[in-house]
Amino acid sequence: MKNKELIKQxxxxxxxxxxxxxxKENRDVLFSQISNSEPRKxxxxxxxxxxxxxxxxxxxxxxxxxxxxxxxxxxxxxxxxNNSLYIARIISEKAQLAITFDEEKKTRLGIKxxxxxxxxxxSVLSDASYSxxxxxxxxxxxxxxxxKEINTVKENxxxxxxxxxxxxxxxxxxxxxEEEVIFIGASLRKDDQGLEIxxxxxxxxxxxxxxxxEVASSSEEKEGTEGxxxxxxxxxxxxEAEVLxxxxxxxxxxxxxxxxxxxxxxxxxxxxxSDQEEGATSTSEE
Amino acid sequence: MNxxxxxxxxxxxxxxxxxxKIKNRDHEAFMKxxxxxxDDIYRFVYFKVGDSEEAKDLTSSVFLKTWxxxxxxxVKDCKTLRALIYKVARNTIIDHYRxxxxxxxxxxxxxxxxxxxxxxxxxxxxxxxxxxxxxxxVEEKIKELKDEYREVIILRYVNDLSVAEISQxxxxxxxxxxxxxxxxxxxxxxxxxxxxx
Numbered sequence: 001m002k003n004k005e006l007i008k009q010x011x012x013x014x015x016x017x018x019x020x021x022x023x024k025e026n027r028d029v030l031f032s033q034i035s036n037s038e039p040r041k042x043x044x045x046x047x048x049x050x051x052x053x054x055x056x057x058x059x060x061x062x063x064x065x066x067x068x069x070x071x072x073x074x075x076x077x078x079x080x081x082n083n084s085l086y087i088a089r090i091i092s093e094k095a096q097l098a099i100t101f102d103e104e105k106k107t108r109l110g111i112k113x114x115x116x117x118x119x120x121x122x123s124v125l126s127d128a129s130y131s132x133x134x135x136x137x138x139x140x141x142x143x144x145x146x147x148k149e150i151n152t153v154k155e156n157x158x159x160x161x162x163x164x165x166x167x168x169x170x171x172x173x174x175x176x177x178e179e180e181v182i183f184i185g186a187s188l189r190k191d192d193q194g195l196e197i198x199x200x201x202x203x204x205x206x207x208x209x210x211x212x213x214e215v216a217s218s219s220e221e222k223e224g225t226e227g228x229x230x231x232x233x234x235x236x237x238x239x240e241a242e243v244l245x246x247x248x249x250x251x252x253x254x255x256x257x258x259x260x261x262x263x264x265x266x267x268x269x270x271x272x273x274s275d276q277e278e279g280a281t282s283t284s285e286e
Numbered sequence: 287m288n289x290x291x292x293x294x295x296x297x298x299x300x301x302x303x304x305x306x307k308i309k310n311r312d313h314e315a316f317m318k319x320x321x322x323x324x325d326d327i328y329r330f331v332y333f334k335v336g337d338s339e340e341a342k343d344l345t346s347s348v349f350l351k352t353w354x355x356x357x358x359x360x361v362k363d364c365k366t367l368r369a370l371i372y373k374v375a376r377n378t379i380i381d382h383y384r385x386x387x388x389x390x391x392x393x394x395x396x397x398x399x400x401x402x403x404x405x406x407x408x409x410x411x412x413x414x415x416x417x418x419x420x421x422x423x424v425e426e427k428i429k430e431l432k433d434e435y436r437e438v439i440i441l442r443y444v445n446d447l448s449v450a451e452i453s454q455x456x457x458x459x460x461x462x463x464x465x466x467x468x469x470x471x472x473x474x475x476x477x478x479x480x481x482x483x
Binding site: 003006007009010011012013014016017018022023026027029030031033034035037 | 313316317320321324325328329332333338341342345346349350353354357424425428439440443444445446471474475478
């Protein structure tokens with residue numbers, strides 16, 4: 001006998017049912033039994049447990065914490081990795097990053113947070129108790145975390161460098177485009193002469209383009225040099241901090257990270273100043 | 287495969303709704319569950335104990351126990367209402383066995399004691415007898431299987447439960463359940479083929 005046939009035979013046993021009268025009678029009896037049964041005692045702890053274990057509660061708590069920390073600027077920056085509330089700091093940082101839409105600002109904020117976390121780790125490890133064998137495993141984990149944070153800082157610094165380069169090259173392209181439009185527009189009003197004019201203009205415009213490119217490249221070099229210097233300085237300090245950390249000179253590493261902080265702050269304030277200058281210039285031109 | 291009549295007509299989301307209503311002491315919801323699962327549970331118990339009167343008594347107690355377990359929040363590991371009721375049924379039968387300490391090998395039959403009849407006027411008497419005897423053979427041989435095999439065959443092929451549900455009820459992994467199903471079919475086939483020789 002094949003399995004299919006066998007299963008077919010077994011399926012037929014499905015026809016076995018209790019009689020209708022018994023079902024109805026039993027139904028009535030059951031209904032009266034459950035109606036007369038005592039209401040369950042409310043166990044407040046079970047209720048709380050059930051309420052808290054719902055996914056909706058977890059999600060709404062998370063969203064509340066996110067909004068609270070970002071709206072009210074609650075900063076958990078002083079919480080260290082060995083603190084049980086350290087996770088609140090991480091959540092707060094992520095919330096701030098989530099509401100920062102400008103990519104560059106986001107990257108800079110990322111650098112700042114990673115640097116702060118690296119400082120916290122260095123500060124925890126500088127505690128003498130962590131040299132104890134009992135804490136060796138934890139110290140190793142913190143060391144790994146420190147390296148990750150430092151890598152994050154390096155990558156974000158790279159990102160900013162790349163972004164700055166792209167911005168300056170885009171600026172040149174857009175200027176060229178505008179000039180060409182003007183020339184072509186002018187030539188359309190002429191007939192035969194127009195072609196000559198276009199050619200001449202093109203020649204002129206190409207010269208001017210070249211000139212503007214030279215100017216742009218020289219200014220880019222200047223900016224690049226200035227930005228490059230800052231970034232080089234930053235990278236240098238990051239490397240030094242890493243070396244000191246590897247040498248277990250946690251105080252030294254902490255000082256270097258503080259210097260990185262200062263450098264970042266000075267860059268931020270330079271940006272603000274240059275923005276303000278541009279604003280002043282445009283107003284005066286109007 | 288034949289589907290269990292009432293219990294398959296309710297979707298998973300509807301079943302969840304009924305379950306949560308029952309947790310809030312909704313009597314009507316519980317009676318709806320009774321209507322949905324009474325046939326399946328009765329059939330399950332009946333094949334386990336082999337006697338219709340005992341099956342009725344046990345089935346009644348299964349539903350009352352289920353109500354009490356839900357209200358007292360004694361059940362934590364059952365995802366669906368159906369799985370819960372089956373689990374309660376199994377435990378009730380185990381308790382019954384312990385009390386009575388009897389083997390359960392009783393010929394299967396309809397409630398009024400008549401044999402299962404398959405109507406087909408186009409068949410000759412001989413053909414009918416042949417079909418009936420095949421059917422009877424399956425019935426007889428199922429009761430000769432060991433309890434674990436009998437259980438999964440009833441759950442899977444008579445009451446049409448899924449492997450996932452069966453694994454929840456009997457407390458074994460899905461893989462394990464599939465293996466048991468395969469072995470039980472093989473065992474039943476062997477019993478039938480031996481009989482034919």
